[in-house]
Amino acid sequence: MAPRHPLQRLTSPSRNVSLLLHIIGIASFSYNFHFLTVWDTPIARSYGWHMQFLTIIGLSASLIAFVLGALADITLSQTLFQAKNSVAVLATPLEVVISILYWGLRLIDPKLLMPDDFYLHIVPDMGFHLAPAVLLSLDLVLLSPPWTIPAYGIMAISTVIAFAYWYWVELCFSHNGW
Structure with missing residues (x-):
């Protein structure tokens, strides 16, 4: 077992678990950004691109947090680890709220979220509206220090x-x- 990072809350089986979680997150979030570049909708050509949606802003914060986390795992830099935690403190509750609101509305009536013209397949849908909340929550509970704010x-x-x-x-x- 590798020694735990001095700022992590729980002893991790190894630093590699943290790195693996961060790499999975980076892959998921990057896939979703790639999806946005090829998904032909009027939103893609509008002012603000897809960044006009809180979901995509949250996804951006999630990607930043996980890139910082992966770099901290590789370099053991406390500065990068603290930067990741600072971004995650904002991104985690935002992503959890986005997930709860999205899936709650989707259960009530999917047309409240998106017209039929913009059908979103289940893989990108989960990548936008579930994976960030789950991955950030796992990172927060298992691999991060208590919030100091x-x-x-x-x-x-x-x-x-x-x-x-x-x-x-x-x-x-x-x-x-x-």
């Missing part, structure tokens, strides 16, 4: 992100009309 700090950061996203959505609407 106080509740008021998280609330302040969440509020800033919410207002920034609201502004971004309004900007996209002003250019696209939808």
